Amino acid sequence: MKPVKVGILGLGTVGGGTVHVLQKNAEEIARRAGRGIVITHACAKTVNKTHPYSTDDIVLTEELSEVVNTPEVEIIVELLGGTTIAREMTLQAIANGKHVVTANKALIATHGNEIFAAAQEKGVIVAFEAAVAGGIPIIKAIREGLAANKIKWIAGIINGTSNFILTEMRDKGSLFADVLAEAQNLGYAERDPTFDIEGVDAGHKLTILASIAFGIPLQLDKVYMEGITKITPEDVQYANELGYRIKHLGITKRTEKGIELRVHPTLIPIQRLLANVEGVMNAVLVDSDALGPSLYYGAGAGALPTGSAIIADLVEVTRSLTTDPSNRVPHLAFQAKALVDLPILPIEEIETAYYLRLSVLDKLGVLAQVTNILSDNAINIEAIIQKEPLAGVDHVSIVMLTHKVQEKQMNQAIDAIEKLDGITGKVARIRVESLDS
Numbered sequence: 154m155k156p157v158k159v160g161i162l163g164l165g166t167v168g169g170g171t172v173h174v175l176q177k178n179a180e181e182i183a184r185r186a187g188r189g190i191v192i193t194h195a196c197a198k199t200v201n202k203t204h205p206y207s208t209d210d211i212v213l214t215e216e217l218s219e220v221v222n223t224p225e226v227e228i229i230v231e232l233l234g235g236t237t238i239a240r241e242m243t244l245q246a247i248a249n250g251k252h253v254v255t256a257n258k259a260l261i262a263t264h265g266n267e268i269f270a271a272a273q274e275k276g277v278i279v280a281f282e283a284a285v286a287g288g289i290p291i292i293k294a295i296r297e298g299l300a301a302n303k304i305k306w307i308a309g310i311i312n313g314t315s316n317f318i319l320t321e322m323r324d325k326g327s328l329f330a331d332v333l334a335e336a337q338n339l340g341y342a343e344r345d346p347t348f349d350i351e352g353v354d355a356g357h358k359l360t361i362l363a364s365i366a367f368g369i370p371l372q373l374d375k376v377y378m379e380g381i382t383k384i385t386p387e388d389v390q391y392a393n394e395l396g397y398r399i400k401h402l403g404i405t406k407r408t409e410k411g412i413e414l415r416v417h418p419t420l421i422p423i424q425r426l427l428a429n430v431e432g433v434m435n436a437v438l439v440d441s442d443a444l445g446p447s448l449y450y451g452a453g454a455g456a457l458p459t460g461s462a463i464i465a466d467l468v469e470v471t472r473s474l475t476t477d478p479s480n481r482v483p484h485l486a487f488q489a490k491a492l493v494d495l496p497i498l499p500i501e502e503i504e505t506a507y508y509l510r511l512s513v514l515d516k517l518g519v520l521a522q523v524t525n526i527l528s529d530n531a532i533n534i535e536a537i538i539q540k541e542p543l544a545g546v547d548h549v550s551i552v553m554l555t556h557k558v559q560e561k562q563m564n565q566a567i568d569a570i571e572k573l574d575g576i577t578g579k580v581a582r583i584r585v586e587s588l589d590s
């Protein structure tokens with residue numbers, strides 16, 4: 154059988170890694186797919202050859218539509234990033250009857266509903282394994298491996314850059330800005346790194362995970378997103394003293410009132426496997442009713458791991474070229490007509506435990522005022538540490554862990570605490586999750 158012809162849009166870090174692996178493991182991949190898979194056309198302004206590959210048999214162009222409109226190309230790999238031109242090219246490829254493989258989480262999270270509807274109409278596949286958690290086959294695991302289960306919740310370290318920064322800050326005491334620059338040099342961070350450190354990239358990925366876990370439409374606008382920029386070395390150290398690590402998590406949970414969809418720094422017990430996921434590595438913990446907890450771990454970014462996920466999709470699409478579209482795995486795991494619009498809970502409605510750090514004037518009665526406010530708001534304290542004042546400083550840090558409470562009640566308590574005369578500055582608040590099933 155003749156090899157399937159693939160056009161690739163972008164030959165940067167991920168594109169280069171993909172072509173490298175595709176050429177290096179060509180024989181092994183063909184044995185799996187049933188025929189060869191070759192890149193015949195590529196659109197690229199720059200060609201990244203950090204990992205070596207040949208472009209001798211590739212028609213190179215700077216015109217995206219030349220690739221997307223080439224009749225013999227059956228699959229388009231979209232690696233443009235962004236949501237404007239990437240959306241146009243993806244829809245054009247679909248309109249031309251081509252299958253699409255993409256690593257673009259922003260595109261899927263933002264325009265996935267429209268793109269999947271168009272793909273369904275045309276009977277083509279849009280595959281996006283590389284969009285979430287880099288090389289970890291988490292889409293396949295949830296969509297197919299857990300198909301028997303009712304999923305209860307997912308908690309994932311799904312932004313490698315944030316995890317890399319938090320790890321380096323804790324282990325080496327490195328400065329935030331230095332580690333971020335290193336992550337950019339290593340090709341982990343997004344072109345706009347604010348997407349990494351403000352939680353937007355994790356928000357894109359969580360949107361996708363929630364849809365395939367619960368069979369709901371993609372709803373990026375309803376995700377609560379908070380990044381790691383306000384985490385201080387003190388918080389990292391105090392969390393450690395209390396037996397916790399701070400991890401940037403994407404969490405989605407099915408509750409009786411609706412679906413939680415939130416991305417934020419989180420204290421998790423040190424003994425959890427997830428707490429020990431370091432550097433750029435990603436991990437996704439899924440709790441489901443039949444299997445119970447299951448954990449998926451691996452490289453969340455980088456040329457070869459992301460290339461690995463893209464090629465897995467290429468193999469899957471190649472095998473499906475001759476299948477009836479109605480017998481394929483649905484894009485969002487559930488049949489398109491079976492998606493349900495469950496309510497997404499605003500962050501004020503979620504219930505969780507909290508870590509609080511307060512800067513308090515070192516004088517009689519202030520702590521009593523703080524604990525009174527907490528008890529007035531039905532907030533139960535689980536642990537409390539008061540740090541010795543430093544010489545010549547008139548305030549001390551008080552660190553607390555609370556039991557679970559609704560976020561809106563915690564907001565009220567924090568507002569009241571910040572108004573006390575004995576409190577200096579803002580109260581630092583980090584949510585705490587035990588992650589037991």
Ligand code: HSE
Binds near residue numbers: 284287343
């Ligand atoms: N910037 C992303 C991260 C790349 O750091 O995880 C992979 O999606």
